[in-house]
Amino acid sequence: MILSLGQTGSGSKAGREMQGTQAGRRDSPRARRKAAVSLLAVSLILSVDFYHQLSQTPILDDLLLYLFTPLLIILVIFHESPVSYGMTLERWREGLVWTAVGAFIMVGVAWTFLRLPEFRTFYTDYFIQRDPAGGVTFGWRAVGLSGLQLFAWEFLFRGFLLFSLVDLFGFHAVWIQTVPFAMAHFGKPEWETYASIIGGVLSGWIAYRLRSFYPSWLIHWALAVGIGLLLRAGW
Numbered sequence: 427m428i429l430s431l432g433q434t435g436s437g438s439k440a441g442r443e444m445q446g447t448q449a450g451r452r453d454s455p456r457a458r459r460k461a462a463v464s465l466l467a468v469s470l471i472l473s474v475d476f477y478h479q480l481s482q483t484p485i486l487d488d489l490l491l492y493l494f495t496p497l498l499i500i501l502v503i504f505h506e507s508p509v510s511y512g513m514t515l516e517r518w519r520e521g522l523v524w525t526a527v528g529a530f531i532m533v534g535v536a537w538t539f540l541r542l543p544e545f546r547t548f549y550t551d552y553f554i555q556r557d558p559a560g561g562v563t564f565g566w567r568a569v570g571l572s573g574l575q576l577f578a579w580e581f582l583f584r585g586f587l588l589f590s591l592v593d594l595f596g597f598h599a600v601w602i603q604t605v606p607f608a609m610a611h612f613g614k615p616e617w618e619t620y621a622s623i624i625g626g627v628l629s630g631w632i633a634y635r636l637r638s639f640y641p642s643w644l645i646h647w648a649l650a651v652g653i654g655l656l657l658r659a660g661w
Contacts (some may be wrong), residue, residue: 437608457593460504464590467499468582468606484556485571490579497584504590512585512639521641524632528645535621540661547614549653572650577643583607584629584639590635600630 471491474480480487500506515521539545553568556575583603591599604626611619629642 476484492582532649580643584633
C-alpha cells in the first residue's frame with residue numbers, strides 16, 4: 427500500500443494508525459510463511475533446472491518449473507488468485523509507456539552485447555540448443571518460443587516471488603527478488619550476469635509500481651528478439 431503524503435502524513439494520528447496497520451500486516455505470520463515458502467520454492471526450482479532436464483523440449487521444462495509450479499503454490503498453498511501476483515492489466519496505459527521505453531533500450535543493449543565475441547558465440551549455440559529445428563535463422567517459431575520462455579521466467583521472479591515478499595518487506599522485495607534472478611544467469615556471459623542485477627532491479631520496480639509483471643516480460647522478450655534478429659542479420 428502506498429500512503430498519501432498529502433492529507434495523511436506520518437505525523438498525523440491517521441497517518442500513524444495507517445502505518446501501524448501496514449506494519450502489523452507485514453509482520454503477520456501469514457506474510458512470513460509466504461516469504462519463506464516462495465524463497466524456498468524458487469531455490470528448489472532453480473536447483474532442479476540447473477541439474478536436470480525434465481523433458482526433451484526445453485520450453486516444457488521452463489513452463490513446468492517457472493510458470494506452473496508457482497501457479498500451483500499460489501492456488502493450492504496460498505489460496506489466492508494469480509491476479510494478486512502480477513497477472514493484471516489494471517494500469518495498462520502506463521505499462522505501455524514503460525514497455526516502449528524499455529524495449530527501445532533493450533535493442534541498444536542487444537547491439538552492445540553482440541559486439542562481444544563470447545556473447546555472440548554463446549547465443550549462437552544457445553538458440554540452436556533451444557530450437558534445433560530453427561537453427562540460427564531465428565524465425566517466427568523462435569520468437570514465439572522465446573516469448574513463452576520469458577513469460578515463465580518473468581512470472582517466477584517479477585510475479586510470484588516479488589508479490590510473495592511484498593507483504594513482509596514492502597518495496598525492499600524489489601532488491602530481494604533481484605538476487606536469485608542474477609544467480610539464474612550464472613553460466614551465461616559474464617557481463618550479462620552483471621547487467622541482470624541492474625535489469626532485475628529496474629524490472630522489479632516497474633512490476634512493483636504497476637502491480638503487473640507483463641511490462642517486464644515484454645521488455646525482456648524485446649531483448650531476446652533483438653539478440654536473435656541481430657545475429658540473423660550478421661551484426
